[in-house]
Amino acid sequence: MLHHPTVERLHALRLFGMAAALAEQQSQVSIDQLGFEERLGLLVERESSERQSRMFSARLRRAKLRFADAVPEDIDYRTARGLDRTLLARLLTGEWIRERQNVILIGKTGLGKSWLACALANQACRHGYSVCYLRMPKFSEEMAIVHGSGRYAKLLAQWAKTDILVLDDLAMTPMSDQARRDLLELLDDRHGSRSTIVTSQIPLDHWHDAIGDPTLADAILDRLVHNAHRLTLDGESMRKRRNGLTDKHDSE
Structure with a gap:
């Protein structure tokens, strides 16, 4: 009763x-x-x-991930794209987050860099970490709005406390001087205390030129690269394969 x-x-x-x-x-x-x-x-x-x-x-x-449904269980290990399965398995344990390390995903368009970044971020959420996703081609424009609204300091403080920051498609478009300085300040607040996931179509040894200003580029790369795990993808676009556009000699 x-x-x-x-x-x-x-x-x-x-x-x-x-x-x-x-x-x-x-x-x-x-x-x-x-x-x-x-x-x-x-x-x-x-x-x-x-x-x-x-x-x-x-x-x-x-987190507002670009691919909110990207989960580790759905990672495609069969498609030939140079995916280091051993390294990815280690990353999925979350140890790199506890060690305040970064992850860099590099490869041509269509190889699933952004999707993999979101799958790692999803796994981080499962482990109890906070995540924020930023699409870098829009970074300059969005930061200009933030400066104009007076929310800059508050937003930086929020990002500084976020466990995982996903910077998707870094250096895909030219960055303004202000955007470079904003990115450096963002990374400086997090350096050694939080982790960052970066994706880019541009090979790592070309990042310096792509970012622009040599001094700022040096400082940005110093905070991203030296304590980062690197996954370099290579092969044919997965979108092309899904659409049945693989060349005949590639499927033989």
Whole structure:
């Protein structure tokens, strides 16, 4: 007789997992075979599981990943693109995040760099880390708006506290001098204390010229490259393969 009001009280306390589990227990004929502590343990386990799930969903929603559905389980290891499976397996453990290291993904368009970056970010969310995604071709424009709105200091402080920052398509378009300085300040706040994932179509030894100003480029690369794991992808565009456009001699 006390079950119904107890479920209502659990809802009032926002213990939704325990409430759902208790309601389910009421319909299980064999539940009386379990002792009090065993039943309580099941309720607590359900509440913990549902809270973790809600927190993961919230972290993923705040990350605003370009590919929100990119997950490690769906990584394509069969397509020939030079994917280092051993290194990727190590990265998925999250050890690089705990060590405050970076990840650099380089390769031509269509090889899945951005998708892989989002899959690593998704895994970071599962491990309990906060993530923020930035598309670099729009960085100059967006930062100009931020400067004009007076939100610059607040945004930098927010990025400084974010565990993983994803910089997608770095150096794809020319950067203004202000954007270079903004990027350096962003990275300087995070250097040695947070991790960054970078993707680019441009080979690493060309980043210096692509970024522009030699002094600022040196400082930016110093904060990104020297403590980074590198994944260099090569091969035919996966989009081309999916569309059945592979050349005949490539499929033989």
